[in-house]
Amino acid sequence: MWTDILGHQKQTEQLKQDIKSSLLPHAYLFSGLGGIGKSLIARTFVKALFCEKAPDVCDKCISCIKIEKNSHPDVFWIEPQTNKILIEQIRELQQGMQFHPLEGNYKAAVINEAQCMTESASNSLLKVLEEPPDKTHFILITSADRLILPTIRSRCRQITFSPLNKKNIVSYLVDKTNTSNDEAKQIAELAQGSLATTSIIDKEFMEGVLDRFENLVDKANASDIIALAEAWSKEEERLPLIFDLIATFYRNMLLARVAKNNATFEEKLYLDETKLRKIMGKRSTDDLLKDFFKVAKARDTLFNTTFNKQLLFEDLLFSLTSVCSM
Numbered sequence: 001m002w003t004d005i006l007g008h009q010k011q012t013e014q015l016k017q018d019i020k021s022s023l024l025p026h027a028y029l030f031s032g033l034g035g036i037g038k039s040l041i042a043r044t045f046v047k048a049l050f051c052e053k054a055p056d057v058c059d060k061c062i063s064c065i066k067i068e069k070n071s072h073p074d075v076f077w078i079e080p081q082t083n084k085i086l087i088e089q090i091r092e093l094q095q096g097m098q099f100h101p102l103e104g105n106y107k108a109a110v111i112n113e114a115q116c117m118t119e120s121a122s123n124s125l126l127k128v129l130e131e132p133p134d135k136t137h138f139i140l141i142t143s144a145d146r147l148i149l150p151t152i153r154s155r156c157r158q159i160t161f162s163p164l165n166k167k168n169i170v171s172y173l174v175d176k177t178n179t180s181n182d183e184a185k186q187i188a189e190l191a192q193g194s195l196a197t198t199s200i201i202d203k204e205f206m207e208g209v210l211d212r213f214e215n216l217v218d219k220a221n222a223s224d225i226i227a228l229a230e231a232w233s234k235e236e237e238r239l240p241l242i243f244d245l246i247a248t249f250y251r252n253m254l255l256a257r258v259a260k261n262n263a264t265f266e267e268k269l270y271l272d273e274t275k276l277r278k279i280m281g282k283r284s285t286d287d288l289l290k291d292f293f294k295v296a297k298a299r300d301t302l303f304n305t306t307f308n309k310q311l312l313f314e315d316l317l318f319s320l321t322s323v324c325s326m
């Protein structure tokens, strides 16, 4: 149902309005960060096209039920296969979209992670979008719209979805996942607007990361650095979180320093305030700033190059702890 969607009110109102006005474009491009609800909105929108209560969605009629189960004969779902959407998938879709609708008034296709289309798949889709069959609607979803052919983009009505705000994420976590308000606030702080990211934020893991890091910075030891670098380099989806946590560690110390040590640590984020103050006492504001930028630079290197992850962490950790041993 439309009410199941978290945030994005302006965009969902626009989509409902499009259905009501019957001025539906043949193609939409839903773009925005991963994990913020674009796929759910696409599914809800397709249900709204077919639902008995259109533009509302009842989730009870036969169309809604079939769309939920991916078994509606007039709705096609394209997903990447091992990170690629192949020309064969688009050709098959093209054939399916040619025939008259079997159960509703439309044919609809949802192409998820559309940036994964190969060049030939993109060109094949472009031809379809240049002369779309009557009553067909395509919804392309992407988390990287710059990778979509400009000629495809120009044939779509683009709807951009922003990251969810912290308030939305907190209320979702408290209402739907039984998380305490304090915990939800900390998770929302790290999730960067993505609901999907909240599911990989695990309190025990986060506290473990910070605890080991705090101990290391407090008392540097080469073998501990190497062991920690090895453990962290094996983390895949939680790697960005590790960097965010370390950056938050320095950010909090800087904020407290700027406020002349009188400030409380506002975003505690699993941090141990006593340890933080002890570490802060040994560093000048300049040191803290330099360390903060070292973390940001390492994060940038990690995501924009194929640099060896373990070496990167070793380099960063040695560099961050050297101040302490001086």
Ligand SMILES: [Zn+2]
Binding pocket: 050, 051, 052, 053, 057, 058, 059, 060, 061, 062, 063, 064, 065
């Ligand atoms: Zn329905």
